[in-house]
Amino acid sequence: xxxxxxxxxxxxxxxxxxxxxxxxxxxxxxxxxxxxxxxxxxxxxxxxxxxxxxxxxxxxxxxxxxxxxxxxxxxxxxxxxxxxxxxxxxxxxxxxxxxxxxxxxxxxxxxxxxxxxxxxxxxxxxxxxxxxxxxxxxxxxxxxxxxxxxxxxxxxxxxxxxxxxxxxxxxxxxxxxxxxxxxxxxxxxxxxxxxxxxxxxxxxxxxxxxxxxxxxxxxxxxxxxxxxxxxxxxxxxxxxxxxxxxxxxxxxxxxxxxxxxxxxxxxxxxxxxxxxxxxxxxxxxxxxxxxxxxxxxxxxxxxxxxxxxxxxxxxxxxxxxxxxxxxxxxxxxxxxxxxxxxxxxxxxxxxxxxxxxxxxxxxxxxxxxxxxxxxxxxxxxxxxxxxxxxxxxxxxxxxxxxxxxxxxxxxxxxxxxxxxxxxxxxxxxxxx
Amino acid sequence: xxxxxxxxxxxxxxxxxxxxxxxxxxxxxxxxxxxxxxxxxxxxxxxxxxxxxxxxxxxxxxxxxxxxxxxxxxxxxxxxxxxxxxxxxxxxxxxxxxxxxxxxxxxxxxxxxxxxxxxxxxxxxxxxxxxxxxxxxxxxxxxxxxxxxxxxxxxxxxxxxxxxxxxxxxxxxxxxxxxxxxxxxxxxxxxxxxxxxxxxxxxxxxxxxxxxxxxxxxxxxxxxxxxxxxxxxxxxxxxxxxxxxxxxxxxxxxxxxxxxxxxxxxxxxxxxxxxxxxxxxxxxxxxxxxxxxxxxxxxxxxxxxxxxxxxxxxxxxxxxxxxxxxxxxxxxxxxxxxxxxxxxxxxxxxxxxxxxxxxxxxxxxxxxxxxxxxxxxxxxxxxxxxxxxxxxxxxxxxxxxxxxxxxxxxxxxxxxxxxxxxxxxxxxxxxxxxxxxxxxxxxxxxxxxxxxxxxxxxxxxxxxxxxxxxxxxxxxxxxxxxx
Numbered sequence: 001x002x003x004x005x006x007x008x009x010x011x012x013x014x015x016x017x018x019x020x021x022x023x024x025x026x027x028x029x030x031x032x033x034x035x036x037x038x039x040x041x042x043x044x045x046x047x048x049x050x051x052x053x054x055x056x057x058x059x060x061x062x063x064x065x066x067x068x069x070x071x072x073x074x075x076x077x078x079x080x081x082x083x084x085x086x087x088x089x090x091x092x093x094x095x096x097x098x099x100x101x102x103x104x105x106x107x108x109x110x111x112x113x114x115x116x117x118x119x120x121x122x123x124x125x126x127x128x129x130x131x132x133x134x135x136x137x138x139x140x141x142x143x144x145x146x147x148x149x150x151x152x153x154x155x156x157x158x159x160x161x162x163x164x165x166x167x168x169x170x171x172x173x174x175x176x177x178x179x180x181x182x183x184x185x186x187x188x189x190x191x192x193x194x195x196x197x198x199x200x201x202x203x204x205x206x207x208x209x210x211x212x213x214x215x216x217x218x219x220x221x222x223x224x225x226x227x228x229x230x231x232x233x234x235x236x237x238x239x240x241x242x243x244x245x246x247x248x249x250x251x252x253x254x255x256x257x258x259x260x261x262x263x264x265x266x267x268x269x270x271x272x273x274x275x276x277x278x279x280x281x282x283x284x285x286x287x288x289x290x291x292x293x294x295x296x297x298x299x300x301x302x303x304x305x306x307x308x309x310x311x312x313x314x315x316x317x318x319x320x321x322x323x324x325x326x327x328x329x330x331x332x333x334x335x336x337x338x339x340x341x342x343x344x345x346x347x348x349x350x351x352x353x354x355x356x357x358x359x360x361x362x363x364x365x366x367x368x369x370x371x372x373x374x375x376x377x378x379x380x381x382x383x384x385x386x387x388x389x390x391x392x393x394x395x396x397x398x399x400x401x402x403x404x405x406x407x408x409x410x411x412x413x414x415x416x417x418x419x420x421x422x423x424x425x426x427x428x429x430x431x432x
Numbered sequence: 433x434x435x436x437x438x439x440x441x442x443x444x445x446x447x448x449x450x451x452x453x454x455x456x457x458x459x460x461x462x463x464x465x466x467x468x469x470x471x472x473x474x475x476x477x478x479x480x481x482x483x484x485x486x487x488x489x490x491x492x493x494x495x496x497x498x499x500x501x502x503x504x505x506x507x508x509x510x511x512x513x514x515x516x517x518x519x520x521x522x523x524x525x526x527x528x529x530x531x532x533x534x535x536x537x538x539x540x541x542x543x544x545x546x547x548x549x550x551x552x553x554x555x556x557x558x559x560x561x562x563x564x565x566x567x568x569x570x571x572x573x574x575x576x577x578x579x580x581x582x583x584x585x586x587x588x589x590x591x592x593x594x595x596x597x598x599x600x601x602x603x604x605x606x607x608x609x610x611x612x613x614x615x616x617x618x619x620x621x622x623x624x625x626x627x628x629x630x631x632x633x634x635x636x637x638x639x640x641x642x643x644x645x646x647x648x649x650x651x652x653x654x655x656x657x658x659x660x661x662x663x664x665x666x667x668x669x670x671x672x673x674x675x676x677x678x679x680x681x682x683x684x685x686x687x688x689x690x691x692x693x694x695x696x697x698x699x700x701x702x703x704x705x706x707x708x709x710x711x712x713x714x715x716x717x718x719x720x721x722x723x724x725x726x727x728x729x730x731x732x733x734x735x736x737x738x739x740x741x742x743x744x745x746x747x748x749x750x751x752x753x754x755x756x757x758x759x760x761x762x763x764x765x766x767x768x769x770x771x772x773x774x775x776x777x778x779x780x781x782x783x784x785x786x787x788x789x790x791x792x793x794x795x796x797x798x799x800x801x802x803x804x805x806x807x808x809x810x811x812x813x814x815x816x817x818x819x820x821x822x823x824x825x826x827x828x829x830x831x832x833x834x835x836x837x838x839x840x841x842x843x844x845x846x847x848x849x850x851x852x853x854x855x856x857x858x859x860x861x862x863x864x865x866x867x868x869x870x871x872x873x874x875x876x877x878x879x880x881x882x883x884x885x886x887x888x889x890x891x892x893x894x895x896x897x898x899x900x901x902x903x904x905x906x907x908x909x910x911x912x913x914x915x
Contacts, residue, residue, distance in 0.1 A: 378831055381744060390829075392749040402749075408690075409747060412704035416742045419707060423741055 008261070010246040017228055017238055019106060025054055026108035034179050037113040037133065037140075040308045042120025042147060042330035046191035046235035046317065047171065051179040055232035056110055058129065062093035064105040066282035066396035074100065075397055088125045089365045089397040091132070098136060112137050115178045117171070118144040122336045123368040143174040147330045153341050155331050163327030188322050191235035195317040198229055201243035203311045208250050209300035209353045213270035215253035217260040219299035220289040223280060230308035235317075262293040271296030272417050275349050277376065278361040278369050279304045283398040291407055295414045301349035303342070303369075306334040313345065335368045342372075343379050350384055357387045357417045364394040387420055389413035435683040436485070439881025440478060441705065442470050442691030445728030445756055446842055449477035450878035451485045451680070454886065456715060460485030461875055465576045469613040470691035476615065477878075482680050486620055487512055490675045497667075504668070509568075510634070514627035517565035522616050523577050524561075528554055530607035538602055542595055549589075549596050550603070557584040566634060578608055583769060621676035628665065684888055686881040690729070700888060706734055706745045708880030713838040714740030715883055716876070717868040721835035724823060724853070725876070726843035728756040731823050733830035746830035753791045754822030756843045762815050765795050766808065773812060777848035780813030787818070794818070813848065820852035824860060833861040836868065844873035 028035055036053045038044070040060070048055050065071045074096025075089055081099065083092050097103070104110040116130045116137070127144065134142055145166040148159045172183050205225060209218050216222070225246065233239040253259075259267040263286055274292075276299050281288050292299070309315070315332050318325040330336070337345065350358060358380055360373050374390070381388045391409050394400035434453060441448040443466060451460040462480025466473045491498070491508065498504050535543070535550050561580060564570050570580065582604065589600045687695035688708040695702065705727075713723045714736055723734040729752040734745040748754065763770045784806055786797055794815065801811050827833060837857060843849050850869060857865055872879070 374829060381831070387742075388744045390744075390746060405749065408704075412706040412742075412745065415704045415707050416745070419741050420743075423739055 008246075008249050010242060010249055011224075013238075013242045013245060014224070014227055017233060017242065018231070021054070021232060022104055022106040022108055022110075025056065025104070025111055026106075028054065028111045034114040035111045036115045036117050036175075036178075037130075038117040039120060039123075039126055040230050041123065041333040041335060043230070043232075043234075043308065044117065044119050044171070044326055044330075045232050046188055046195055047167075047175065047326065048117070048232065049191050049235055050184060050188040051175045051181050053115070053175070053179055056113065057231055058094040058133075059090045060231055061097060061104060061110065062090040062396050063282045065093050065097055066398075067285055068105065069283070069398075070097075071283060071396040072398050087365065088129075088367075089395050091125060091129045093396045094129070095132060098133075113140040115141045115143065115174065117175075118142075119147070119171070119330055120333055120336065121145070121147045122149060122333060125367065141174055141178050143171050145170055145330075147333070147336060150331060150336055150338050150341060153338050155328055159331060160324055160327050163330060164323040167323050167326060185322060189319040192317045192319040192322055192325065194237055194240055195235040196319065198234055198239040198243050199309070199311045199316050201240065201247055202226070202229055205243065205247050205250060206301070206305065206312065208247075208254060209273075209298075211254050212354075213257070213259035213267075214273065214298045214300050214353075215250050215258060215260060217262070217267075217289075217293075217299050218305060219276045219280065219302035220262075220285075220292065221260060222299070222302055222305040226305050226308055234309075260293075260298055262289065264290075264293070267293050267296070267298065269296050270298050272357060272414060273298055273300045273353065273355045274357050274359055275300060275346060275353070275355045276302040276304070276359050276361060277346060277373060279307075279363055279366060279395055280361065281363075281393040281401050282396050283394075284401045284403065287403060288393075288401075288406070291410050295410070297414065300353035300355055301346075303334055303346060306345075310334055310337070310345070312348075339372045339376060343376050343383075346376065347380055347384060350380065350386055355386065356421065357389060357413065359389045359391070359413065362390060362392045364392065364400045365397065366395060387413075387416055389416075433679075433681060436680055437882045437885040438478060438481070438682045438685035439708065439878040439883070439885060440474050440685065440687045440689075440695065441708065441875075441877035441881060442466060442474055442687065442689035442695065443705075443728050443842070443877070444690045445760070446874065447473035447477045447689070447691070448875050448878040449474070449481035450875050450882045451481045451682070452879070452882045452886065456883055456886065458872075458875075458879065458882075459488045461872070461878075463874065465578060465612070466691065467609060467612050470694045472613050472615050474687070474691070474695060479615075479617065483515070483618075483620060485680055486675050486678075487515075489678065490671060493671050493675065494668075507631075507665075507668070510566075510631055511624060511627045513565055513568050514630050514634075515623055517562060518623050518626055518630075519616070519618060520561070520565065520577060520580070522618070523611060524558065524581070526614065526616070527581065527607055527611045530611055531603050534603035534606045535599065538599060538606070546596055546599050549592055550600060553585055553588045553600070556588060557581070560584060566630075578612060579769065582608070621673065624672050624676070625669075628669075684885040686885040686888065688877050688881045701885065703881060703884050705877050706732055706747075707742055708877045708884065709840050710734045710736045710742045710745075710880065711740050711883055712876035712878070712880030713840050713868075715879065716870055716872075717836060717838050719836040719866070720838040720868065722827070722830075722833045722837045724827060724837070724839050725841040726755060726819070726823055726839075726849070727841045728760075731755050731826055733823070733827045735831055735834065744830060746826050748822070748826060751790065753789055753794070754819045756841070758791045758794070758819060759815075759843065759846070761791050761795060762798065762812070765798055766812075774816070774846040774848040774850075776809050777812035777816045778851065780809040781807070782810055782813070783817045784810045784814035786811070786814040816846070816848040817852050819843075820849060820856055823853070824856050827857075828860070833857055833865055836866045837861075838868040838870075840870075840873045840876040842874045844869055 024033065025035065034053045035056055036048050037056045037058060040057055045055065062071065065074055071093045075092045077096035077099050078092035079085065081095065083095060102110045116133055118126055118130050121127060121144065130142065134140065148162060176183055206218055208215050228239045228242050259270050272295065274297055309329060310332050315328065317329060358377065360377050362370055362373055377388050377390065380386060391406050393406060436459065437452050439450045445466060447464050447466045449462040450458055452458055460481040461484050462477040464473050464476040464480065494504060531550060535546055561584065585604055589597050685697065686701050686703050687697045688703050688705045692702050709725045709732065710723050714720050721736060723736060725732045731748045731754060732745055735743045737743050759773055760770060763773055784801060786794055798811055839853055854867060857867060
């Protein structure tokens with residue numbers, strides 16, 4: 001591994017985009033822009049932008065707090081305010097941050113919400129989270145739309161109609177009321193065009209792991225790549241520009257036969273290709289990542305990078321069917337897929353990206369992800385005869401990240417993969 | 433020159449070493465309790481395995497002669513027992529020095545009386561332990577120096593007045609760890625010769641006609657030895673000298689277990705205990721598809737394929753309740769030794785319901801139950817069942833018991849745990865599931881490590897990496913009496 005860590009141009013663009021957003025948020029009192037709190041899964045970025053509002057994502061704030069080592073004190077603060085130890089730690093971290101003055105990752109104060117928009121109800125915690133926020137921000141408008149679960153693995157016309165009616169009758173009127181701006185369908189269509197283009201690029205980016213060595217890590221670096229598309233830039237020309245640039249850089253890596261970039265430089269040798277299910281741990285993100293790249297493991301696909309949208313199964317926002325495609329987008333969230341759909345999706349990733357192993361990172365405080373994880377793992381193991389591993393940690397509560405236990409289990413997992421590789425190579429050699 | 437391979441399993445509670453030959457046959461086993469110093473524990477286990485291997489080689493050399501002269505077998509077993517005693521004695525001398533120094537340093541009041549009592553304990557327990565070693569009376573307890581000494585020492589100290597008891601126990605606590613953490617090396621040949629000398633005395637003193645109450649003796653063999661050991665002694669000495677001179681060259685070694693990272697081995701010689709336990713269990717029972725290992729601080733449910741390769745595994749996370757340490761804690765709560773837990777639990781009339789989610793909570797529950805008059809054996813049975821229930825949940829998470837099932841780890845030696853594992857596996861997965869439990873269950877990780885060490889020569893070492901791996905299904909291991 002080289003020690004030379006080159007700052008790619010895409011990294012600079014992303015940094016500027018994020019800084020710009022937080023600056024805009026800090027200046028709302030002078031610009032008069034309205035603030036919409038919403039969540040990543042099922043986020044209606046294009047609609048928010050159509051009403052010229054600025055988005056705030058509480059779970060992004062929580063994970064940023066964790067990466068800045070602030071989550072432990074925020075969680076303690078929330079627990080002092082009667083949030084149980086078992087409550088989702090994103091919620092507690094966010095509540096703690098709010099109780100501590102709501103200072104965001106750039107050190108600037110995040111403004112209070114003018115509207116709380118819940119556009120994905122598959123996570124029950126989201127509802128409770130916004131109920132808590134509503135109590136703290138009594139002046140904020142609340143709009144919640146119900147997202148039907150894909151119980152039968154399909155989106156029916158009735159489900160789509162049910163969603164578009166809610167968008168038309170609930171969401172849009174409330175947004176018009178809060179922003180004071182009338183709904184402009186043309187503007188929305190323009191944003192959707194940009195969204196579609198960004199989605200094409202990000203699909204290509206995550207598809208680049210087909211190459212050997214994989215030019216990117218689709219989990220640890222992937223969470224950075226999904227940043228712009230997830231935190232409100234989907235539907236903007238800036239996002240398209242960012243993803244184009246990123247793809248160009250990845251293309252260069254492919255042409256030069258280079259592996260992924262890690263915090264310590266380029267990964268020298270790709271030994272294992274993995275598909276990972278479940279969110280990463282944020283409190284010890286670097287340490288966690290290091291265990292993988294030190295072992296020569298690259299993640300070629302992950303479910304977590306699909307939480308803000310599943311684009312690799314063909315879904316695109318469609319300017320010609322604006323509300324319908326927004327409805328489909330919400331219902332296509334990764335955690336809104338039924339378990340057989342998730343298994344098929346992960347199975348496709350394992351096969352297309354030629355993964356050597358499948359790993360589940362089970363999150364103590366996330367029910368949305370944890371439900372069904374073991375069953376999915378068993379099914380994939382049986383169906384594809386892929387070695388599987390299971391570790392446990394948490395999103396942003398450092399008390400639930402045990403480095404030595406995780407390292408111990410991962411070492412066993414990688415040795416298991418190595419042993420199987422040796423055995424299969426020898427079996428193949430014998431067959432020849 | 434013969435090649436030997438060493439596997440070392442540095443567990444959180446015990447450290448194990450196994451030496452195999454190039455046919456994967458176990459030649460030597462060594463075990464010690466892991467205290468603060470993993471390095472010393474590894475060295476002690478390895479040394480013990482090497483001595484054990486020399487005895488095995490000696491037995492192998494005498495194979496034909498043993499058949500024709502059964503006296504030889506008994507004589508060798510006696511030598512081995514005395515050999516172990518002599519090692520114990522060296523450590524005991526060190527402990528005595530430490531104890532005297534500790535009493536001198538810590539006990540300010542009644543010092544002379546405490547010194548007097550310490551000497552009384554030492555002069556009483558020393559000969560008692562010697563007799564137990566020489567008569568092969570230690571049973572499964574003869575593994576660890578600490579257990580052997582502390583049992584008798586505590587027993588005597590407890591009977592003394594509190595004024596003496598506390599300083600005596602304090603002195604013991606301060607002295608035992610440095611003694612345990614000190615590596616003592618022995619000369620095999622010298623020690624064997626010394627053992628033979630000591631036996632001379634034993635045999636000479638044997639009564640011509642044993643008293644009726646001495647039921648533990650093998651009268652005929654001993655009397656036979658009394659008269660005849662000299663016939664085999666000379667030829668045995670020659671063999672001993674030969675074996676002692678033989679270089680047990682360890683061609684490769686693999687370390688595993690919690691302390692493995694502390695071993696000064698190259699990266700390729702450090703293996704996960706998951707792989708080692710599975711490989712060891714599979715070698716002994718080739719049809720094994722599921723392995724359950726309950727160790728000191730973790731429980732592992734492992735699925736393996738027909739080659740003994742791990743396909744998936746599951747380990748307890750966040751809490752070690754339900755592992756071996758849980759039993760250790762409970763033993764301390766009851767003030768009994770670990771070895772007594774299982775047999776007493778088997779005497780239960782029923783199992784008291786006990787929560788197994790937290791070791792410390794279980795301790796509180798135990799005290800409450802004792803206060804309300806629940807029988808100790810029933811509580812112990814409940815605790816054993818609780819451990820197994822947790823292990824069953826882990827097994828279910830790992831994919832269940834798919835075919836032949838092997839139970840490994842130190843806890844597998846506990847008969848009560850074994851009883852509940854058998855019951856619950858049969859309940860959950862059917863009575864037809866074949867269950868394997870081996871007398872060497874505690875050594876499975878070290879055995880797997882040694883087997884990897886042998887294979888590493890051919891597969892994993894950097895310069896050999898391009899070579900073809902051996903066919904794993906040809907592994908055969910011969911170990912005594914699988915039960």
